[in-house]
Amino acid sequence: MNSSERALEGKRVIVTGGSRGIGNEIVRQCLSSGADVYYMSRSEAADHADLSELAASNGRQVTWIAADMADEQSVSSAVKQVLDTAGGVDVLVNNAGITRDGLIMRMKTEDWEDVLKVNLTGAFIACRAVTRAMAKARGGAIINISSVVGITGNAGQTNYSAAKAGLIGFSKSLARELASRTVRVNVVAPGFINTDMTSVLSDEIRASISGSIPLGRIGEAKEIAEVVTFLASDRASYITGQVLAVDGGMTM
Ligand code: NAP
Secondary structure (H helix, E strand, O other): OOHHHOOOOOOEEEEEOOOOHHHHHHHHHHHHOOOEEEEEEOOOOOOHHHHHHHHHHOOOOEEEEEOOOOOHHHHHHHHHHHHHHHOOOOEEEEOOOOOOOOOHHHOOHHHHHHHHHHHHHHHHHHHHHHHHHHHHHOOEEEEEEOOOHHHHOOOOOHHHHHHHHHHHHHHHHHHHHHHHHOEEEEEEEEOOEOOHHHHOOOHHHHHHHHHHOOOOOOEOHHHHHHHHHHHHOHHHOOOOOOEEEEOOOOOO
């Protein structure tokens, strides 16, 4: 789908973790598709001025709201701020995520809890904060960003895999709860994508990962954003409760 078709014309979109990486690309594609975007992260995007220019050139607005997904009060009040100023919300993308990798024998309880808090509980709080407004409006789309490791598991990532698998069960249950109100809930499960999160990997590991991907390469953030924008739009009006792996064929 081409974002120039403005598939999200006039929609109010929240993206958590829009300051960098995949979230930043989702913000960009939503703006190009005609949406007003509110992104939440602890720090403002380094390219915020660029995002504002993109928004203006599309006749839309982009707003950064400082929020920490590990803090219930912070997430709830950030979402409330959007509901109060925009009068509602049409799309929520739960993208913010962290890793604290390590083998279980050495994993600190804090590393387990931090990952669950940001990646799973944060998404739950954001969803809970928007559902009343979406249900009342009888329409909305929620897209939760999981990971292929939530499907396949990965040594050294028990905390992250648990959170990402949890997000899948959570999303399917929420999809069933909200379907009668025409609120769709879907999951995108990226494979390995070029962002800050994966830049820590050595060249050797990157080469070995690429070799295990049927399409033979690591993916780009815009390839995830493309799918998220589609699922957010009315073009996906008959899709709910699904997990879409965007992973170059890793999990086929
Ligand atoms: P990234 O480049 O590290 O960016 C993470 C984003 O999340 C940033 O905008 C960051 O903003 C925000 N964030 C982190 N902790 C936060 C907190 N406590 N509160 C609010 N925002 C927070 O990561 P990415 O690679 O783009 O990943 C985006 C999503 O895709 C994550 O859920 C990740 O698990 C998932 N994913 C990524 C890959 C991959 O290969 N890259 C693969 C599968 C799934 P601040 O630091 O400013 O708060």
